[in-house]
Amino acid sequence: xxxxxxxxxxxxxxxxxxxxxxxxxxxxxxxxxxxxxxxxxxxxxxxxxxxxxxxxxxxxxxxxxxxxxxxxxxxxxxxxxxxxxxxxxxxxxxxxxxxxxxxxxxxxxxxxxxxxxxxxxxxxxxxxxxxxxxxxxxxxxxxxxxxxxxxxxxxxxxxxxxxxxxxxxxxxxxxxxxxxxxxxxxxxxxxxxxxxxxxxxxxxxxxxxxxxxxxxxxxxxxxxxxxxxxxxxxxxxxxxxxxxxxxxxxxxxxxxxxxxxxxxxxxxxxxxxxxxxxxxxxxxxxxxxxxxxxxxxxxxxxxxxxxxxxxxxxxxxxxxxxxxxxxx
Numbered sequence: 001x002x003x004x005x006x007x008x009x010x011x012x013x014x015x016x017x018x019x020x021x022x023x024x025x026x027x028x029x030x031x032x033x034x035x036x037x038x039x040x041x042x043x044x045x046x047x048x049x050x051x052x053x054x055x056x057x058x059x060x061x062x063x064x065x066x067x068x069x070x071x072x073x074x075x076x077x078x079x080x081x082x083x084x085x086x087x088x089x090x091x092x093x094x095x096x097x098x099x100x101x102x103x104x105x106x107x108x109x110x111x112x113x114x115x116x117x118x119x120x121x122x123x124x125x126x127x128x129x130x131x132x133x134x135x136x137x138x139x140x141x142x143x144x145x146x147x148x149x150x151x152x153x154x155x156x157x158x159x160x161x162x163x164x165x166x167x168x169x170x171x172x173x174x175x176x177x178x179x180x181x182x183x184x185x186x187x188x189x190x191x192x193x194x195x196x197x198x199x200x201x202x203x204x205x206x207x208x209x210x211x212x213x214x215x216x217x218x219x220x221x222x223x224x225x226x227x228x229x230x231x232x233x234x235x236x237x238x239x240x241x242x243x244x245x246x247x248x249x250x251x252x253x254x255x256x257x258x259x260x261x262x263x264x265x266x267x268x269x270x271x272x273x274x275x276x277x278x279x280x281x282x283x284x285x286x287x288x289x290x291x292x293x294x295x296x297x298x299x300x301x302x303x304x305x306x307x308x309x310x311x312x313x314x315x316x317x318x319x320x321x322x323x324x325x326x327x328x
Contacts, residue, residue, distance in 0.1 A: 005030065005076075005077050006030040006102075006103060007030055008028065008030055009027070009028070009030040009101060010025060010026065010027055010028075010101065010102050010306075010328070011025075011066045011098060012025055012066055012306075012308045013026060013028060013064045013066050014055055014064065014065050015063055015064050016063055017056055018055070019056070020055070020308075020309035020312040020313040020316070021309050022309070023055065023309040023312065025306035028064075028066075030103055031097070031098060031103060033082075033105050034079050034105070035081050036079060036082060036108055037079040037107055037108060038077065038078055038079060038085055038091075038105065039079075039103055039104075040071065040074065040091060040096070040103065040105070040106060041073045041076045041103055042072075042101060042102055042328055043071075043072045043073040043124065043327070043328075044071065044073075044120065044123075044325045044326065044327050045071040045099040045100050045101075045124060045305065046099070046125060046127065046129070046326075047303075047311050047315060047323075048070060048129070051068060051100075052315060052316055054067055058247070067098070067099075067308075068097075068098055068100040068104065068326075069095060069096050069099060070092075070094045070124060070127050071093060071099030071127075072091065072120050072121065072123040072124035072127075073104075073120065074088060074089070074120070075087055075111075079105075082108045084108070085108050089111075090116070090120055090123075091106075091112060091113060091114060092112045092124060093106040093107075093110050093111050094110070094128040094131060095273075100305055100308055100326060101305070101328075109276040110273070112126070112127060112280075112283040114287075115287055115291060117291065118290070121325060121327060122299065124325055125297050125299060125323035126283065126286055126290070127283070128269060129157040129158045129161060130161055130286045131272070131279075131282045131283065132241065132269050133162040134282045134286060135272035135273075135282065136217055136239060136267070137162060137169060137171075138165075138282075140239050140267050141215045143165075143166050143169045144169055144170055144171065145170030145171065146214075147170075147172070148171065148173075148213045148214055149171050149173055149174070149216070150174045150175070150176070150200075150231055151163055151173060151175045151216075152175070152217065152220045152224055153177065153219055153220055153244065154183075154194060155175075155177045155182035155183070155321045155322070156321065157300070157322055157324070158219060158242075159177075159189075159219075160189045160296075160298050163175060163191050164189050164190055164294075165295070167189075167190035167191075168289075172192050173191045173193075174191065174192065174194075174204060174213065176195050176196065176197050176200050177194060177195075178196075178318060183196075185321055189296070193207055197223075200227060200231070201230040208233070212232045212233035212234075213232060213236060214233060214237070215232075216231055216237075216239065217239050219240075219241050219244060220242070221240065221242060221243030221244060221246055221248050222246035223246070225238075225240065229255070229259055229262060229264075233260070234260035235262070236260070236262055237262070237263040237264070238263065239265055239267065240264065240265070241267055241268070244318075297322075297323065298321065298322030299323050299324075300323060301314070301320060301322075301324045302326075302327055303324070303325075304326070304327060305326045305327060305328050311324055
């Protein structure tokens with residue numbers, strides 16, 4: 001392990017469940033890498049909806065709590081037993097602990113080497129939303145040229161990446177977005193049709209000659225779930241990967257039979273990055289596409305980590321597009 005590790009650093013913390021104003025920037029003890037872990041000096045942390053769930057109490061966490069699992073930076077120390085990683089390596093990860101801070105720890109086997117030609121802050125936009133988009137269209141459903149897919153929140157971080165990846169796989173993409181500015185961003189990403197949320201199921205039926213789409217990718221949740229089911233063709237699949245409008249309440253599985261033998265799945269990234277090899281495959285395809293210019297990473301906003309509360313408020317009020325980064 002490297003000597004002279006920082007004993008204190010600044011981090012965003014919250015002492016109890018609550019609103020965005022409960023996030024504070026303060027000096028706290030610095031984390032130390034345990035066996036199999038590395039300590040990273042943060043270049044940027046990625047903002048994701050899961051952190052609003054943790055902050056507000058939807059998900060249980062231990063307080064005081066520092067949010068964040070996604071980040072990028074430079075390795076400054078190695079824990080016991082770490083191999084294949086060196087101090088000074090440029091890395092990104094979706095498996096960090098407390099990335100809303102000047103330093104964070106992460107499992108060595110879940111690190112993504114960042115290419116030299118890529119900006120470290122930009123790299124923080126890849127691990128969670130990028131690999132989420134990748135597993136959704138490459139593994140949860142293997143999207144291909146015969147597919148028509150519906151993607152909600154088409155101008156969001158996952159939505160923009162997922163649209164580009166589905167188009168590159170030959171699929172026809174329909175998206176939803178809440179404002180005309182967001183709808184234009186979605187068109188630029190390659191969506192063939194971009195809809196308002198109101199009445200989207202009926203419009204999807206019109207666009208597909210009454211058949212419906214093969215797949216709906218729904219990260220909105222409660223507000224869109226029922227109409228998402230109505231948008232599917234016989235034996236279609238609803239992939240519920242988030243709940244920005246709230247969690248979907250329990251429902252009668254018999255509805256899936258009556259609507260056409262439909263499928264519903266609720267995936268998450270952890271189950272699609274179970275090995276270092278799988279993680280490296282996903283990250284490698286993403287970094288290669290970005291380097292080739294065939295996948296555009298939109299950084300919608302950057303905020304100082306000290307202003308994480310404002311970034312959370314913007315995210316919950318759906319004021320954001322693309323990826324939002326927090327920087328020390």
